[in-house]
Amino acid sequence: xxxxxxxxxxxxxxxxxxxxxxxxxxxxxxxxxxxxxxxxxxxxxxxxxxxxxxxxxxxxxxxxxxxxxxxxxxxxxxxxxxxxxxxxxxxxxxxxxxxxxxxxxxxxxxxxxxxxxxxxxxxxxxxxxxxxxxxxxxxxxxxxxxxxxxxxxxxxxxxxxxxxxxxxxxxxxxxxxxxxxxxxxxxxxxxxxxxxxxxxxxxxxxxxxxxxxxxxxxxxxxxxxxxxxxxxxxxxxxxxxxxxxxxxxxxxxxxxxxxxxxxxxxxxxxxxxxxxxxxxxxxxxxxxxxxxxxxxxxxxxxxxxxxxxxxxxxxxxxxxxxxxxxxxxxxxxxxxxxxxxxxxxxxxxxxxxxxxxxxxxxxxxxxxxxxxxxxxxxxxxxxxxxxxxxxxxxxxxxxxxxxxxxxxxxxxxxxxxxxxxxxxxxxxxxxxxxxxxxxxxxxxxxxxxxxxxxxxxxxxxxxxxxxxxxxxxxxxxxxxxxxxxxxxxxxxxxxxxxxxxxxxxxxxxxxxxxxxxxxxxxxxxxxxxxxxxxxxxxxxxxxxxxxxxxxxxxxxxxxxxxxxxxxxx
Numbered sequence: 001x002x003x004x005x006x007x008x009x010x011x012x013x014x015x016x017x018x019x020x021x022x023x024x025x026x027x028x029x030x031x032x033x034x035x036x037x038x039x040x041x042x043x044x045x046x047x048x049x050x051x052x053x054x055x056x057x058x059x060x061x062x063x064x065x066x067x068x069x070x071x072x073x074x075x076x077x078x079x080x081x082x083x084x085x086x087x088x089x090x091x092x093x094x095x096x097x098x099x100x101x102x103x104x105x106x107x108x109x110x111x112x113x114x115x116x117x118x119x120x121x122x123x124x125x126x127x128x129x130x131x132x133x134x135x136x137x138x139x140x141x142x143x144x145x146x147x148x149x150x151x152x153x154x155x156x157x158x159x160x161x162x163x164x165x166x167x168x169x170x171x172x173x174x175x176x177x178x179x180x181x182x183x184x185x186x187x188x189x190x191x192x193x194x195x196x197x198x199x200x201x202x203x204x205x206x207x208x209x210x211x212x213x214x215x216x217x218x219x220x221x222x223x224x225x226x227x228x229x230x231x232x233x234x235x236x237x238x239x240x241x242x243x244x245x246x247x248x249x250x251x252x253x254x255x256x257x258x259x260x261x262x263x264x265x266x267x268x269x270x271x272x273x274x275x276x277x278x279x280x281x282x283x284x285x286x287x288x289x290x291x292x293x294x295x296x297x298x299x300x301x302x303x304x305x306x307x308x309x310x311x312x313x314x315x316x317x318x319x320x321x322x323x324x325x326x327x328x329x330x331x332x333x334x335x336x337x338x339x340x341x342x343x344x345x346x347x348x349x350x351x352x353x354x355x356x357x358x359x360x361x362x363x364x365x366x367x368x369x370x371x372x373x374x375x376x377x378x379x380x381x382x383x384x385x386x387x388x389x390x391x392x393x394x395x396x397x398x399x400x401x402x403x404x405x406x407x408x409x410x411x412x413x414x415x416x417x418x419x420x421x422x423x424x425x426x427x428x429x430x431x432x433x434x435x436x437x438x439x440x441x442x443x444x445x446x447x448x449x450x451x452x453x454x455x456x457x458x459x460x461x462x463x464x465x466x467x468x469x470x471x472x473x474x475x476x477x478x479x480x481x482x483x484x485x486x487x488x489x490x491x492x493x494x495x496x497x498x499x500x501x502x503x504x505x506x507x508x509x510x511x512x513x514x515x516x517x518x519x520x521x522x523x524x525x526x527x528x529x530x531x532x533x534x535x536x537x538x539x540x541x542x543x544x545x546x547x548x549x550x551x552x553x554x555x556x557x558x559x560x561x562x563x564x565x566x567x568x569x
Contacts, residue, residue, distance in 0.1 A: 031059030045312035083240040124463035146315035151224030181218025184229040186412040203418040210451035223263035230260030232411035257301035273385035383412035465551035480518035507536040
């Protein structure tokens with residue numbers, strides 16, 4: 001009796017020349033999984049077809065690798081001479097820090113404790129939008145949908161799991177951000193220890209632990225701490241792969257990079273920047289056989305990322321095909337000048353003071369970058385390449401340039417600061433030999449004290465106090481009074497905090513509401529944006545309304561203002 005073709009094919013996979021049982025089993029599993037995915041599931045049928053196709057292609061590629069051993073050698077080869085080492089690090093000239101493990105462990109415990117303080121404060125605007133649009137829907141809808149370019153798919157899935165365990169409370173919604181925020185401190189310490197040494201690692205971890213902005217983002221129900229974690233860890237894994245020439249480091253790099261891209265699309269700039277650096281390294285060693293295979297891990301990460309977004313690709317294409325998708329209608333939000341000013345606002349300093357400080361710090365930073373370039377050019381390239389590429393691409397496309405897009409580089413920033421501070425301290429300790437221990441510790445300690453002093457400011461107010469403004473209006477309005485939350489504030493109240501309140505976006509809507517009787521209460525936020533984007537509404541608020549109370553928030557320009565019309569008795 002003739003054996004069916006698929007039986008022969010399976011036998012060839014398992015016993016053919018160079019056959020590998022693991023490759024064969026994985027190949028068959030992927031093919032059958034691809035065939036099992038339904039071809040049509042609601043409006044996302046194009047996405048499901050794409051996922052089916054990718055899984056079947058994966059199976060066929062693994063089948064080919066099982067039959068032909070040469071195909072399995074496309075991964076970075078083992079046994080090549082290291083392309084990177086930290087032999088030139090200044091830390092190698094000093095005795096290593098013996099209490100490294102205990103110090104990092106204590107810092108992680110402290111970091112977790114600091115990030116749980118006030119974690120139950122009210123959700124701010126972006127968190128509300130994420131909760132309603134991308135966390136509450138089913139897991140299938142999260143995987144196959146793409147609301148806008150602020151989609152944080154991996155975070156939405158993690159937050160949904162936390163909500164299932166603890167309920168829909170702010171702590172549960174923000175818990176993944178806390179976990180990955182603490183994990184990013186560990187990853188930063190690992191990278192700093194690998195490149196420069198244990199002292200730099202402990203100082204870098206301390207600076208992140210006490211950082212106002214790191215705590216702020218670790219309490220923000222968005223995927224930015226995931227991107228920070230994956231950016232630092234993927235850099236660590238890449239350097240380990242270049243140093244130790246083992247495939248496990250490169251496989252880990254591809255998986256971690258994929259998770260970062262699944263958390264937020266801006267992580268693609270990180271992988272692309274790392275790919276550019278690797279390409280330059282390959283070009284430098286182009287005479288060495290097989291070095292081109294170093295480009296396989298970033299390509300593999302891109303391939304895995306395509307799988308993660310396959311169900312949502314039709315919706316992504318539809319979104320980005322819209323004119324001005326991902327951009328603000330306010331052109332100033334796309335200018336480098338606005339970006340710098342916004343950074344000063346986020347740091348809580350006046351713009352004039354910020355520009356003066358930048359003029360003073362700039363030359364010092366340039367000298368530090370030059371020194372670091374001489375110490376480890378590869379590390380510096382991996383640190384700055386993603387930011388440069390992201391800025392160039394976003395400005396070229398006319399997209400909005402937000403400071404939060406560069407939060408993923410915070411790990412590199414604290415490492416550079418730590419290395420520079422310790423190098424300066426070592427230099428001073430040699431100059432002032434009468435107190436070498438004091439001078440060696442003074443500058444790093446001063447940095448830590450400065451961050452510790454500013455840290456309580458992150459707990460002073462909620463990110464945006466929608467609850468306080470709502471309760472104030474409810475307590476002071478009469479039954480016949482009207483409430484008019486404007487624009488973004490109106491959207492947040494209508495979606496989450498006060499569904500009975502309408503969203504007012506135009507001057508005509510506000511005038512119509514005023515004619516319905518009683519006094520009119522207005523709540524709005526993002527004051528500078530309202531002034532620029534809604535000048536007619538801003539004019540009415542200046543002439544016809546009086547400020548009743550301001551509810552501060554830690555979000556830049558995120559204060560909520562409660563006003564009442566002046567005709568009120």
